[in-house]
Amino acid sequence: MNSVRVLGADDVASLLALDELLPVVESAFVSQGRGAVERPERPHFPVGVDPDGDDPPAGTALTMPASVHGADTFATKLATVHEGNADRGLPTVNAQVVLTDAGTGRPLAFAHANHITNARTGCIGGLAARELAVSPVRLGLLGAGTQARWQARAIDAATDLESVRVYSPSDSREACAADLRDELDVDAAAVDSPRAAVADATVVVTATTATEPVLPGDALQPGTLVVAVGAYTSDTRELDATTFDRAARVFADVPEEVAAIGDLRATDLTADQLLPVSSVFEGTAGREADEEIVVVESVGSAVLDAATAEYVYERAEANDAGTVVPF
Numbered sequence: 001m002n003s004v005r006v007l008g009a010d011d012v013a014s015l016l017a018l019d020e021l022l023p024v025v026e027s028a029f030v031s032q033g034r035g036a037v038e039r040p041e042r043p044h045f046p047v048g049v050d051p052d053g054d055d056p057p058a059g060t061a062l063t064m065p066a067s068v069h070g071a072d073t074f075a076t077k078l079a080t081v082h083e084g085n086a087d088r089g090l091p092t093v094n095a096q097v098v099l100t101d102a103g104t105g106r107p108l109a110f111a112h113a114n115h116i117t118n119a120r121t122g123c124i125g126g127l128a129a130r131e132l133a134v135s136p137v138r139l140g141l142l143g144a145g146t147q148a149r150w151q152a153r154a155i156d157a158a159t160d161l162e163s164v165r166v167y168s169p170s171d172s173r174e175a176c177a178a179d180l181r182d183e184l185d186v187d188a189a190a191v192d193s194p195r196a197a198v199a200d201a202t203v204v205v206t207a208t209t210a211t212e213p214v215l216p217g218d219a220l221q222p223g224t225l226v227v228a229v230g231a232y233t234s235d236t237r238e239l240d241a242t243t244f245d246r247a248a249r250v251f252a253d254v255p256e257e258v259a260a261i262g263d264l265r266a267t268d269l270t271a272d273q274l275l276p277v278s279s280v281f282e283g284t285a286g287r288e289a290d291e292e293i294v295v296v297e298s299v300g301s302a303v304l305d306a307a308t309a310e311y312v313y314e315r316a317e318a319n320d321a322g323t324v325v326p327f
Contacts, residue, residue: 007111007312007322015315016119018126018157021308025123026281028068028307029253033278036069037303042257044233047080058082060233066302067102073313074102075306077113083209091146092209093117097309107327109313113305116312118150120304124253124277125205125227126154128296131280132251132287133203133225136162140201142194142214142238144168144176147229148207155203156184164188167197195219206230206238211262217242222291228263232299237262239295244269248292249285251275253304258297 007015031037048058059082067074079095086092095113100106129137137159141148144166155161164186166177173190181188191197198204198219208214208230217240220226226247230238244250244267252258252274259271277296279285287294316322 001326002106003324004107004327005109005313005316005322005324007109007316009112009115011316011322012112012115012312015312015319015321016115018119018123018154021119021311022123022126022130022154022158024307024311025120025304026127028301028303029127029278030281031068032301032303033276033282038067038069038074039301039303040065042302048082058084064300064302064305066306068303068306071306071310072102073099073108073306073310075099075302075309077117077302077305077309079113079117081209086145093146097305099309099313109309109316109322111309111312113309116305116308117300118146119154120308121147121229121298121300122150122154123158123304124154124229124296124298125151126158127281128225128227128251128277129155129203130158132294132296133159134223134287134290136160136202138162138200138202139164140198140204141166141176141207142168142197142205143207143230144170144172145207148176148205149179151205151207151227151229152180152184152188155205156186161186165191165197165201167191167194198224203227208238209236210238211235212237213240214238215240215243217244217246220246220293222293224293226293226295227298228295229298229300231261231263231297234260234262234265237266239263241266243293243295246293247295248288249275250295250297251277251280251285252296253277253298253301257299261297261299263297
């Protein structure tokens with residue numbers, strides 16, 4: 001009888017180490033850039049639809065399968081985005097991942113994937129800051145939720161982070177700054193406007209669920225790296241047109257998908273004008289001058305989930321973490 005390892009949220013959290021995960025995510029990006037992956041189209045669709053059509057859907061569901069050529073496993077992530085969950089005291093994003101043996105097709109693990117999603121997305125900001133930011137790294141954070149914290153953690157793991165300034169329209173900015181100050185032992189403070197958050201920043205991260213721009217591009221200092229991780233559909237938007245007008249170049253984790261999100265739809269940029277993030281790691285593109293403004297857009301790639309899930313599973317096997325059940 002086959003057995004499956006079940007990994008709950010605490011199990012996954014205990015197994016993830018950002019300093020170890022950063023090179024895993026980098027390698028996955030390189031494989032994706034070289035076409036050495038399988039990444040079917042990612043469908044997203046409304047859930048919790050009111051049959052009478054009077055209320056908006058409760059949320060959005062996404063199905064994200066992927067495999068990396070040569071890997072021992074492949075993964076399928078099931079994710080949801082429910083913006084109303086913040087008022088319920090619940091995570092906005094929830095996810096589970098199924099890991100399968102690539103050679104036999106046998107199921108290997110079922111894992112709580114919120115930490116997997118958050119950590120691999122955080123690593124995008126961490127790797128971008130490591131490769132594209134000018135020193136010292138002073139972080140302006142627009143957004144104060146779970147992903148904002150993970151971006152700060154990963155940037156701290158990948159660079160010598162000097163300070164963080166957090167803005168959110170809610171009081172959550174105070175809690176976020178306090179958490180980062182205690183956890184990372186850096187100068188972290190809440191500020192009362194987006195302009196204050198980015199005024200002295202060398203790295204700006206937008207991690208929101210906004211449908212209108214949250215970043216005033218005219219407030220960016222020369223040399224700023226902008227990492228946008230919140231927009232993922234045609235209706236979601238974080239960056240204004242000025243940010244793109246001022247950018248020397250724009251990188252994207254999945255150029256053809258990034259071109260369709262709200263941020264890019266408000267510009268004249270097309271998919272073939274976006275540089276793949278993998279080109280940075282391959283050394284074929286990057287920052288060319290300290291004064292350049294550079295943008296990195298991320299919609300998320302299931303390839304990163306597959307690589308992260310395999311890393312977590314291997315650590316779980318080595319540490320006998322989770323619960324093994326017959327299946």
